Amino acid sequence: MRSIGYACKIYGPPGWTLRSLTLKTASRERLAEVTKDNLATLRSILGYNTSAGVRLFRISSDVVPLATHPEAIFDWRTVCRAELDETAAALANSGQRVSMHPGQYTVLNSPDEGVAERSVADLVYHASFLDAIGAPEDARIVLHVGGKYGDAASALKRFRQRYKKLPKSVRRRLVLENDEHNFAIDTVIELCRELGLPAIMDVFHHSLNPAAEGSESDWLKAAAETWTGAAGTPKIHYSQQLPGGRPGMHSQTITAREFVQWYRNLPDIPFDIMLEVKDKNRSALKCIYSVQKSAPRARLTEEWARYKYSVLEHSPSHYRKIREFLKADKPRALQFYDLIEAALATEITIGHAVNAVEHVWGYFKDQATEAERRRYEKGLAALRSSTNALPGLKKSLGRLAEKYGQEYLVNSMYFTL
Numbered sequence: 001m002r003s004i005g006y007a008c009k010i011y012g013p014p015g016w017t018l019r020s021l022t023l024k025t026a027s028r029e030r031l032a033e034v035t036k037d038n039l040a041t042l043r044s045i046l047g048y049n050t051s052a053g054v055r056l057f058r059i060s061s062d063v064v065p066l067a068t069h070p071e072a073i074f075d076w077r078t079v080c081r082a083e084l085d086e087t088a089a090a091l092a093n094s095g096q097r098v099s100m101h102p103g104q105y106t107v108l109n110s111p112d113e114g115v116a117e118r119s120v121a122d123l124v125y126h127a128s129f130l131d132a133i134g135a136p137e138d139a140r141i142v143l144h145v146g147g148k149y150g151d152a153a154s155a156l157k158r159f160r161q162r163y164k165k166l167p168k169s170v171r172r173r174l175v176l177e178n179d180e181h182n183f184a185i186d187t188v189i190e191l192c193r194e195l196g197l198p199a200i201m202d203v204f205h206h207s208l209n210p211a212a213e214g215s216e217s218d219w220l221k222a223a224a225e226t227w228t229g230a231a232g233t234p235k236i237h238y239s240q241q242l243p244g245g246r247p248g249m250h251s252q253t254i255t256a257r258e259f260v261q262w263y264r265n266l267p268d269i270p271f272d273i274m275l276e277v278k279d280k281n282r283s284a285l286k287c288i289y290s291v292q293k294s295a296p297r298a299r300l301t302e303e304w305a306r307y308k309y310s311v312l313e314h315s316p317s318h319y320r321k322i323r324e325f326l327k328a329d330k331p332r333a334l335q336f337y338d339l340i341e342a343a344l345a346t347e348i349t350i351g352h353a354v355n356a357v358e359h360v361w362g363y364f365k366d367q368a369t370e371a372e373r374r375r376y377e378k379g380l381a382a383l384r385s386s387t388n389a390l391p392g393l394k395k396s397l398g399r400l401a402e403k404y405g406q407e408y409l410v411n412s413m414y415f416t417l
Contacts, residue, residue: 002263003097003233003272004291005056006284010045011416014402017041021065026072031065032079038063039083043090050094053299054284056272058099058142061126068121077132088134097232097272098135100126101142109146109159116162120170127169138232140175142200145183145191152183156191163195172230177237178205180248185219186211192226199223202237203262204276208248217267224269234269238262239276250276254283256290256337263291282306282413286337295333300326303336309414311343313356318343344417353390354383360397360414364404372400 010016018041019034042063049057066072077084091098106119126141148155163171176192177200178185185201192199201223203216211219224234240258242249254277263273277283285303289295304326312319322339325331361376368376379396382389398415400406409415 002270002291003055004275004284004287005049005054005058005097005272006275006277006280007058007101008060008280010048010281011279011413012045012048012281012411014410015041016044016048018060018062019065020062021072023066023069023072026066026069028074031072031074031076035064035076035080036083038065039080039087043087046087046090046094046096048281049096052281052285053288054281055095056097056274058101058274059129061100061102061122064125064129067125067129068118077128084132088132091133091135098130098139099142099235099274100130100139102126106143107146108143108162109155111149111158116158120162120166123170123174124167127167127173130173131169136232137172137230139173140198140231140235141170141173142175142177144177144179145188148182152187156183156187159191160195175200175231175235177202178209180205180208182209184209184211185223186214189219189222189226198227198231198234200235200237202239202276204237204239204241204248204250217265220271221267221269224267224271233272235272235274237274237276250278253277253279253341254287255341256286256334259287260290260334263287289333290337292333294330297326297331300331300333300336305408306411306413307340309356309360309409309412310417311340312359313353313414314348315343315346316352316355318346348387348390350384350387353387354380356414357383357390357393357397360401360409363406363409364400367404368400 009018018038021030021034042059045057049055061067064076067076102119102122105115106122107115108119108123110116110119123141123143130139130141145159146155163174166174175198176188178188179202185199185206189199191197201220203220206216206219220236227234238259240251240254241247242251254275273287275283275287289299289303304322308319311322318339322336322343325336325339357380365373375396376393379389379393383393394415398410401409401415
């Protein structure tokens, strides 16, 4: 079974978001406090992934705020040693494969020496962080080659020269990826073969910036051959186009049937697949269950609990269809997600929105204070006039769900979809 994972952020219980700092507020004390909190959040995410059956995860670069800013440096490896050790134990126990991916400003082949120096510092931080949490050598730092800057040959030469000067701690973790504007997969694989690095094929980038010759399958096989020794299982990046967005924009969610069709045509190689999509773990679970021959009914029931009120506000008819569908002896995950996606593609009407809101309000209406009741009724009256009132009313209901301990609602997607 191939591992399918997601990147950086989780849609889950409140409080599972990484905290950040501005330079103005980045005292040593605050840097330590926020980094420790972020490490605790990372441990929570690893725990969630384990329980959900997700075995692949990209760690955010922002666990240590302002990690390479020259005015915000603190010895996080010493100050947060206990928390890093806890995270290392959590990672080891989770059985998950992790990675990191520096942002767009980490450009090793830049003609600007200052940019290049900052890029080296950022790569050193990423390698240091993975080392600090005891990540094995198959935990990789994903990097694009960079820009062409009007002269591809010179840009590649700068990359080679700077790569060879990188610390060994960075070089042993680096993996290169094709991009949608500059260096296609054929050039990336050639460079990786020269430097002894693994190559990740991003199939979405490849569709926008393909190699001059060869099929996607040909290049997937060629990229897989660069993963040798401690590099571990070859990896692929997968995403879909945002409908109506500019070319290259990632979709809000992965369309399950499109993913499964692509998945079934993969070469017979045990790739790990990193999804790059806005709804993160939601799409990861969708894809994991959809490619299984028989997803456990309990998993689909858990998924339905998370989706049900979002479905209800879009389409009560689909809500009823899905409830009936899940009564089947062996409900198929792909059909389940077909129904979910069809429901969520339906435009929300005032009547359907009011119906879902009233269901949610019912969970704590007997506990709510008089002031909360008045606020709810005011929001409901506004919603009966326009769906523009829906986001504010849902935000208020979300706070009440937390206050009154309605975990079923808090863990649902109703407040975030």
